[in-house]
Amino acid sequence: MAASVAKNAPSSAAGALLRVGVLGARGKVGSEVVKAVSGADDLELSAEVDHGDPISTLTETDTQVVVDFTHPDVVMDNLRFCIDNRIHAVVGTTGFDESRLETLRGLLAEAPGVGVLIAPNFSIGAILMMRFSAIAAPFFESVEVVELHHPTKADAPSGTARRTAEMIAAARRAAGCPPIPDATSTGLDGARGADVEGIRVHGLRIRGLVAHQEVVLGGLGETLTIRHDSLDRASFTPGVLSGVRRIAGFPGLTVGLESFLDLD
Numbered sequence: 001m002a003a004s005v006a007k008n009a010p011s012s013a014a015g016a017l018l019r020v021g022v023l024g025a026r027g028k029v030g031s032e033v034v035k036a037v038s039g040a041d042d043l044e045l046s047a048e049v050d051h052g053d054p055i056s057t058l059t060e061t062d063t064q065v066v067v068d069f070t071h072p073d074v075v076m077d078n079l080r081f082c083i084d085n086r087i088h089a090v091v092g093t094t095g096f097d098e099s100r101l102e103t104l105r106g107l108l109a110e111a112p113g114v115g116v117l118i119a120p121n122f123s124i125g126a127i128l129m130m131r132f133s134a135i136a137a138p139f140f141e142s143v144e145v146v147e148l149h150h151p152t153k154a155d156a157p158s159g160t161a162r163r164t165a166e167m168i169a170a171a172r173r174a175a176g177c178p179p180i181p182d183a184t185s186t187g188l189d190g191a192r193g194a195d196v197e198g199i200r201v202h203g204l205r206i207r208g209l210v211a212h213q214e215v216v217l218g219g220l221g222e223t224l225t226i227r228h229d230s231l232d233r234a235s236f237t238p239g240v241l242s243g244v245r246r247i248a249g250f251p252g253l254t255v256g257l258e259s260f261l262d263l264d
Ligand SMILES: NC(=O)C1=CN([C@@H]2O[C@H](COP(=O)(O)OP(=O)(O)OC[C@H]3O[C@@H](n4cnc5c(N)ncnc54)[C@H](OP(=O)(O)O)[C@@H]3O)[C@@H](O)[C@H]2O)C=CC1
Pocket: 023, 024, 025, 026, 027, 028, 029, 030, 049, 050, 051, 052, 069, 070, 071, 072, 074, 091, 092, 093, 094, 095, 119, 120, 121, 122, 123, 154, 159, 236
């Protein structure tokens, strides 16, 4: 391990700038984060690391907080490095299931004071769309999630869709809702989408799109559609910067940027 104490006091408190490194710095979202960090008065861009660059740049540059927008296949190794080196991490990369989260909790237990935020979506509109969907879900018989993204997206369903479905399922369980009606007994595999805790999730990959989601709810003689559109990847950066500024105050694992917001 390169350091024995967490670098968990935002140095801006002492007048210095908080040193922020970006993993996936040349990617579609990472490059927007680089611009946003560079433009923030209280932050200093300490490292830009992309595929093929040495991750040790982070420790060599005394990076205090890392932002990761890379790929589901590499993010766990990146986080192992950060936690071992007592660097806080704000993670947008998707692909986190319960087993990955459990692994992170184990690693963080060995690194007191280090904070890791995993947020399936950093845009405020998407966070509210998820929250509104969970609030509405127990009031309707039917609910399904449709996510729509650019065709270069690595994973399906999107992390946002998976999390939305989990939140909806939890809200319906808590309210004692019966299973969603669906009489389908024949057809082609996949035609009804993926099943996330009893909630159907459908994925579209369409050239020209960025990141979009609809949650369609239905009851007796009515439907409600809750839709969010990220039209530009800049939509993710205010949430990322909030995470960067606050992560040191949240040691351990946090899932969802909403934990940092006052939504209740
Ligand atoms: N939470 C949120 O709000 C959002 C999350 N995302 C998620 O973020 C991730 C990235 O998305 P996006 O920017 O569109 O993808 P991109 O493919 O455009 O960017 C990923 C970048 O990471 C690079 N990379 C790959 N491996 C490593 C590594 N080991 N170390 C450093 N860099 C590496 C890639 O290089 P190369 O291409 O050469 O492999 C690429 O430049 C996805 O999981 C996506 O779902 C996206 C938008 C918002």
